[in-house]
Amino acid sequence: MSVLKKDFYLQPVLKVAPALLGKFLVLRNGGTEIARMITEVEAYDGPNDKACHAFKGLTPRTKVMFEEGGVWYVYLIYGMYYMLNIVTGPRDYPAAVLIRGVDGSNGPGKLTTLYGVNSRFNGLESKKKLGLYIEDRGVVVKSSQIKKSPRIGVDYAGTIWSKKEYRFSTHMPTRESFQ
DNA sequence: TAAGTGATCTCT
């Protein structure tokens, strides 16, 4: 049981994304704690990825993605839903992993509603002190249990990038598996 | 299947 450190996030996003499956997204707020296993993520890989927000360059919105790995990137989409991403890779390399699903929840919008995540976490470092962080609780997800598929909602990125299998999910059985 | 929602970006 250990909180993921910065060097974990400094790896290439395509390594970090599948490695996050089976880890726990933890929100600690005073006496309450929400901790659920991550079951679905998507990778957004830097300046070459047309589906990546930062592809078009640095703007006030995307500048967080250019930070060093290990910080949260939170933004509002469709006027209602916050998306939760963790930035990866070295500084000035815009890449991030979108956390799309945790155990017992479907859809990234519902996930952030569940956790009460909003833009106040944007740009902040994922660590215990912040109260929102990712933890390794010893669940091992085998590569054979990881399903790859194209990302969701990125048709605008063109066939090459919208077909990339940068979405990773797992059907690992749930909380019984670690208690 | 389509509508709702609002920040952001790209033009004028």
Add this chain to the structure above:
DNA sequence: GAGATCACTTAA
């Protein structure tokens, strides 16, 4: 400042 866009959800 106006208009288009958007990594989603819900209700039908």
